[in-house]
Amino acid sequence: MLKVENLSFEYDNGYRVLDSINFEVAKGEICGLFGPNGCGKTTLFKCCLKFLKSSSGNIHINGRDIGRESIRSMAKMVSYVPQEHKPPFPYLVKDVVLMGRTPHISGFFGVSKDHKLKAMEAMELIGVSELADEPYSRLSGGQRQMVLIARAVAQETPLLFLDEPTSALDFSNQLKIMNILRQIADNGTTIVACTHDPNHVLWFCDNVVVLGKQRLVSKGRPSEIFCDSILDEIYEDVCRVREVDSTRMVLPRHVCKSDEHMNN
Numbered sequence: 001m002l003k004v005e006n007l008s009f010e011y012d013n014g015y016r017v018l019d020s021i022n023f024e025v026a027k028g029e030i031c032g033l034f035g036p037n038g039c040g041k042t043t044l045f046k047c048c049l050k051f052l053k054s055s056s057g058n059i060h061i062n063g064r065d066i067g068r069e070s071i072r073s074m075a076k077m078v079s080y081v082p083q084e085h086k087p088p089f090p091y092l093v094k095d096v097v098l099m100g101r102t103p104h105i106s107g108f109f110g111v112s113k114d115h116k117l118k119a120m121e122a123m124e125l126i127g128v129s130e131l132a133d134e135p136y137s138r139l140s141g142g143q144r145q146m147v148l149i150a151r152a153v154a155q156e157t158p159l160l161f162l163d164e165p166t167s168a169l170d171f172s173n174q175l176k177i178m179n180i181l182r183q184i185a186d187n188g189t190t191i192v193a194c195t196h197d198p199n200h201v202l203w204f205c206d207n208v209v210v211l212g213k214q215r216l217v218s219k220g221r222p223s224e225i226f227c228d229s230i231l232d233e234i235y236e237d238v239c240r241v242r243e244v245d246s247t248r249m250v251l252p253r254h255v256c257k258s259d260e261h262m263n264n
Helices: 041-048 071-077 093-104 113-126 141-155 171-186 198-204 228-235 253-263
Strands: 002-010 016-025 030-034 056-061 078-081 159-163 190-195 207-211 216-220 239-244 247-252
Touching: 002 041, 016 041, 016 207, 016 216, 030 041, 030 171, 030 198, 041 159, 041 190, 071 078, 071 093, 078 141, 093 113, 093 141, 113 141, 113 171, 141 159, 141 171, 171 190, 171 198, 190 198, 198 247, 216 228, 228 239, 239 253, 247 253
Parallel strands: 030 190, 030 207, 078 159, 159 190
Antiparallel strands: 002 016, 002 056, 207 216, 239 247
């Protein structure tokens, strides 16, 4: 579904953010993009979405070179949920979600009942249908994030990019959204999600791409990739991988030390 080959990006001042990045994501998989602040995760997203032009390398979606695709065709292939969004106008929530149908709307026929139905179904799936008639600009940050996820779902693209989709959500809604994303992927949509939560990667992702400064640190199955040595390289010895009730988790190192002390 998504293939990134030898991707590099540097700004006009010569500062290189990404250097020879390679990875693939198969249809129906959730791929976690993981790494410390400033490692280039958002830049990689923007290159994959054609918001930025890479310095070198190739990106293919469904076998198609995105460099040759129009904005409209890209909007039919990939949807995007940004890390944050400041509403320019007080649109109603239902209208914001309906905007996800824009790539599929004909200028002659306009918005059909089917488009409105798709938007409503997306709101119900994400759990924001009760906000349909509320001004988007008055919502909390977490509510806005869920509305944007609903808009991306309504867009009905085979590939979905999410930049820290749970960053503004409470713990309950974090788990709810990650479970919904798992359901969406199981129905055939490919998802690439940037996250700072290693446990979300372990519990919900099929694959992970770990970025360090300018480079690819590792990639593969989270259960195989996430180990103390990799996390030490990224976070300088602040966390450990442990198994709790047969489930692998990443815990702060001081918590692990406290537990070891109690057991001794």
